[in-house]
Amino acid sequence: xxxxxxxxxxxxxxxxxxxxxxxxxxxxxxxxxxxxxxxxxxxxxxxxxxxxxxxxxxxxxxxxxxxxxxxxxxxxxxxxxxxxxxxxxxxxxxxxxxxxxxxxxxxxx
Amino acid sequence: xxxxxxxxxxxxxxxxxxxxxxxxxxxxxxxxxxxxxxxxxxxxxxxxxxxxxxxxxxxxxxxxxxxxxxxxxxxxxxxxxxxxxxxxxxxxxxxxxxxxxxxxxxxxxxxxxxxxxxxxxxxxxxxxxxxxxxxxxxxxxxxxxxxxxxxxxxxxxxxxxxxxxxxxxxxxxxxxxxxxxxxxxxxxxxxxxxxxxxxxxxxxxxxxxxxxxxxxxxxxxxxxxxxxxxxxxxxxxxxxxxxxxxxxxxxxxxxxxxxxxxxxxxxxxxxxxxxxxxxxxxxxxxxxxxxxxxxxxxxxxxxxxxxxxxxxxxxxxxxxxxxxxxxxxxxxxxxxxxxxxxxxxxxxxxxxxxxxxxxxxxxxxxxxxxxxxxxxxxxxxxxxxxxxxxxxxxxxxxxxxxxxxxxxxxxxxxxxxxxxxxxxxxxxxxxxxxxxxxxxxxxxxxxxxxxxxxxxxxxxxxxxxxxxxxxxxxxxxxxxxxxxxxxxxxxxxxxxxxxxxxxxxxxxxxxxxxxxxxxxxxxxxxxxxxxxxxxxxxxxxxxxxxxxxxxxxxxxxxxxxxxxxxxxxxxxxxxxxxxxxxxxxxxxxxxxxxxxxxxxxxxxxxxxxxxxxxxxxxxxxxxxxxxxxxxxxxxxxxxxxxxxxxxxxxxxxxxxxxxxxxxxxxxxxxxxxxxxxxxxxxxxxxxxxxxxxxxxxxxxxxxxxxxxxxxxxxxxxxxxxxxxxxxxxxxxxxxxxxxxxxxxxxxxxxxxxxxxxxxxxxxxxxxxxxxxxxxxxxxxxxxxxxxxxxxxxxxxxxxxxxxxxxxxxx
Ligand code: SRM
Ligand SMILES: Cc1cc2nc3c(=O)[nH]c(=O)nc-3n(C[C@H](O)[C@H](O)[C@H](O)COP(=O)(O)OP(=O)(O)OC[C@H]3O[C@@H](n4cnc5c(N)ncnc54)[C@H](O)[C@@H]3O)c2cc1C
Ligand code: SF4
Ligand code: FES
Numbered sequence: 001x002x003x004x005x006x007x008x009x010x011x012x013x014x015x016x017x018x019x020x021x022x023x024x025x026x027x028x029x030x031x032x033x034x035x036x037x038x039x040x041x042x043x044x045x046x047x048x049x050x051x052x053x054x055x056x057x058x059x060x061x062x063x064x065x066x067x068x069x070x071x072x073x074x075x076x077x078x079x080x081x082x083x084x085x086x087x088x089x090x091x092x093x094x095x096x097x098x099x100x101x102x103x104x105x106x107x108x109x
Numbered sequence: 110x111x112x113x114x115x116x117x118x119x120x121x122x123x124x125x126x127x128x129x130x131x132x133x134x135x136x137x138x139x140x141x142x143x144x145x146x147x148x149x150x151x152x153x154x155x156x157x158x159x160x161x162x163x164x165x166x167x168x169x170x171x172x173x174x175x176x177x178x179x180x181x182x183x184x185x186x187x188x189x190x191x192x193x194x195x196x197x198x199x200x201x202x203x204x205x206x207x208x209x210x211x212x213x214x215x216x217x218x219x220x221x222x223x224x225x226x227x228x229x230x231x232x233x234x235x236x237x238x239x240x241x242x243x244x245x246x247x248x249x250x251x252x253x254x255x256x257x258x259x260x261x262x263x264x265x266x267x268x269x270x271x272x273x274x275x276x277x278x279x280x281x282x283x284x285x286x287x288x289x290x291x292x293x294x295x296x297x298x299x300x301x302x303x304x305x306x307x308x309x310x311x312x313x314x315x316x317x318x319x320x321x322x323x324x325x326x327x328x329x330x331x332x333x334x335x336x337x338x339x340x341x342x343x344x345x346x347x348x349x350x351x352x353x354x355x356x357x358x359x360x361x362x363x364x365x366x367x368x369x370x371x372x373x374x375x376x377x378x379x380x381x382x383x384x385x386x387x388x389x390x391x392x393x394x395x396x397x398x399x400x401x402x403x404x405x406x407x408x409x410x411x412x413x414x415x416x417x418x419x420x421x422x423x424x425x426x427x428x429x430x431x432x433x434x435x436x437x438x439x440x441x442x443x444x445x446x447x448x449x450x451x452x453x454x455x456x457x458x459x460x461x462x463x464x465x466x467x468x469x470x471x472x473x474x475x476x477x478x479x480x481x482x483x484x485x486x487x488x489x490x491x492x493x494x495x496x497x498x499x500x501x502x503x504x505x506x507x508x509x510x511x512x513x514x515x516x517x518x519x520x521x522x523x524x525x526x527x528x529x530x531x532x533x534x535x536x537x538x539x540x541x542x543x544x545x546x547x548x549x550x551x552x553x554x555x556x557x558x559x560x561x562x563x564x565x566x567x568x569x570x571x572x573x574x575x576x577x578x579x580x581x582x583x584x585x586x587x588x589x590x591x592x593x594x595x596x597x598x599x600x601x602x603x604x605x606x607x608x609x610x611x612x613x614x615x616x617x618x619x620x621x622x623x624x625x626x627x628x629x630x631x632x633x634x635x636x637x638x639x640x641x642x643x644x645x646x647x648x649x650x651x652x653x654x655x656x657x658x659x660x661x662x663x664x665x666x667x668x669x670x671x672x673x674x675x676x677x678x679x680x681x682x683x684x685x686x687x688x689x690x691x692x693x694x695x696x697x698x699x700x701x702x703x704x705x706x707x708x709x710x711x712x713x714x715x716x717x718x719x720x721x722x723x724x725x726x727x728x729x730x731x732x733x734x735x736x737x738x739x740x741x742x743x744x745x746x747x748x749x750x751x752x753x754x755x756x757x758x759x760x761x762x763x764x765x766x767x768x769x770x771x772x773x774x775x776x777x778x779x780x781x782x783x784x785x786x787x788x789x790x791x792x793x794x795x796x797x798x799x800x801x802x803x804x805x806x807x808x809x810x811x812x813x814x815x816x817x818x819x820x821x822x823x824x825x826x827x828x829x830x831x832x833x834x835x836x837x838x839x840x841x842x843x844x845x846x847x848x849x850x851x852x853x854x855x856x857x858x859x860x861x862x863x864x865x866x867x868x869x870x871x872x873x874x875x876x877x878x879x880x881x882x883x884x885x886x887x888x889x890x891x892x893x894x895x896x897x898x899x900x901x902x903x904x905x906x907x908x909x910x911x912x913x914x915x916x917x918x919x
Contacts, residue, residue: 007910018910021909021911022914048667050663053655055628055652056651057626057628058627060627062627065663065665067628069627
């Protein structure tokens, strides 16, 4: 495992998201609660909508282009045949840490 | 041997205690009863009917001389007790000492007198005992003016009694509404109306500064130096426990004489009962708890075990024709829910306050028949979950299987108002249904009921069901989304009526089934909150679609478009140069003239947005809101400036309109057109609002469409002046903001409420027009600003949070 500090929790607005650039494409970091965070692929499997621009509700995000709704726990799209990759992410002392080995492995897969 | 029991004060509490004692243990005590008043026990709370003339003193006496004689109570009436010596165990009366084994202090309360100059003048009376009542009665015989200071229970009973006896009465009350300790504002308002209708003048938020007069009271001077002439001044601002004897005797006294649950003071042989006591931090001002105390005290003296507990009390006002009831705790609070029923035509208001599935408070005005039933539910802490739907209709709608909201609607009287907007009563609607109106649309057409704000739709549908029975099929209300069961209209109404001012309040109070809504309901709720509470609630970007959060239109490839405002379609070389420079600097692939008379820069990268905006800002270009549910464009033609047919300055008016309206959030987008003559080159007649200038003024029409639907505008009204045209436009936009369902374009909303309803408010009712304009301006004091300028300060948020390109590739 190789955990990387990618920023402070307050850099993401509550119920908002930011993307991070990786060699294997953009990953979206979602802040669903004061101290609740998820990481998943930024790319909507439907037509490539940027998920970090979607509306975040409960532990889900709605794609801004055509309203597919993804569960951030599993990455599964609600009622659609599609899913996004999710990645291990943690909050330690108000900083966001992402596991980059997982990222490399799964994005490549 | 009999113990010597001395009682100080022959009031309602001690009267009840003595009764218990002599009835259950006639031989235990030798009782001596002191009373400062020259008489024994009478029903003090019935002094008001004596004052008003409905009863005589003889009717309210509870214990007459024969009773005291028969029970061996030694009476010393008209004699003040001036001291207690707990060491020697004697009471000192004006006419001599009296030793005791046990002592009861039952001195009640003394009226509070506000310390203003002139309070001691003759003609200033308090309201506590028969002497006060008689003094008022004889003052009223001379007629004239009375001022009652204090709009609580006592003050209002005094005021009503004096008015009944022919005096001209003014009530001066410090607070915002009458009886504020027992009533909420709605009930206080109804009470005020009833009292005013019997000729009593009510002055709220009025503070008494002095009582003035030469040798006797002649007037009351208010803060602000207004003078109210007065032949009689009644001071009824409150009471204070009468504790002086106890304090002097060295007993423990806080606000009242402190007692334990056995009514025992800090001296084990001295007891206290009634309004003079303080128990567990509570003071008492109504008889119900005092009767409980009296019973406990009697049992304690007889050596039996009992303990006093504080219970909720209920209040009624003894003014004939003012039917009010209040019980329990009805203050707003977290976790509390209200059920409110209003029947404006009958002056009925009922409000129940519920917490944790239990009734904790009730306020009622106009119809208090069910008051005691509600009071019992409060006292028993009954779970009301089962009967919640019908609770407010009272006990006759409860009970087993018959509990049904329909029977409640069926029970409403024919003149119960159903549609508040149009003043339509139940009878009118039922007649229409019986006359053939078989669905909501037909009822609306026939009666106008529910054709306006639509909040009574549910009631009208229930009436259809009650009247038509199985012939009527209830349409399922369309909830906003699966997060809740309420319609847009219900949510809007409840946000206003329950004063919900945050998303959390909406979720909690309206029973959202999700944690924080979804992409369908949250933008709607965000809009409703900011439209209704512009100062208290601030727009939440995270509850907006990406375009409105980013202040740019997202494209299918994830880039954005940038459309700066060109006020009324007018631009200049500096602006055009800045746009050209920006297009080059940020590699904008497409520059297009839009259908809205301005220029669109399409294909800008998200990261570049704050920078291109900053560049455009430098020459004064601001956001065109081409992405928002808000003001888009005001399309104009050249008008009088250049056109040989132009009648008015259409370009100038368009610019003015765009400058007042820009930045405002609306239920859907709003587009305007202003044409200089009926040739209509600005295509004004297919906009949300279109203005056609003519020689005599401005023709204003609304509710056009040229998108998915095509519809010509309908005439709203004609304005003589440019200012009136602007006023009508603002008022229309604000009415739309306050009432429309989120994502209804103006034409859809007008089709629902009817153009007549809109005209009645925007055109005909000048007060309402002024209110709408004022409300719009209040909101614009916050939202009339350039979001681009604000966003450029937060440019970092537009960049990726981190760049892991190197690390992840390892
Ligand atoms: C840029 C523009 C077309 C153009 O190149 O001229 C345009 C572009 C879009 N229109 Fe439009 N509309 C544009 C003028 C119009 C007009 C004509 C006008 O305003 O004079 C109409 C018909 C009038 C009307 O508003 O109804 C129009 C009716 C629509 C509609 C249908 C609205 C309806 O209620 O029927 C939509 C869809 C919607 O809003 O839900 C829409 C939506 C859109 C969106 C925002 C679609 C979207 O959600 O992504 C387009 C954004 C394209 C982009 O990527 O930037 N656009 N659109 C025009 C911008 C005007 C401006 O300066 O702001
Ligand atoms: C006009 C009016 C209307 C009211 N309406 C209602 C109502 O609708 N509902 C309700 O629940 N309550 C009502 N109340 C309140 C109710 O009357 C009182 O709560 C109740 O009377 C208090 O009983 P008590 O025995 O403590 O005191 P009181 O009844 O006041 O008796 C105290 C007695 O002690 C005497 N006393 C005081 N000091 C001395 C002393 N040093 N020596 C000798 N004697 C002394 C006083 O003269 C008095 O007679 C009303 C009160 C008034 C004045
Ligand atoms: S007409 Fe359709 S395709 Fe053209 S800009 Fe409007 S929404 Fe887009
Ligand atoms: S691209 Fe995400 S739903 Fe279509």
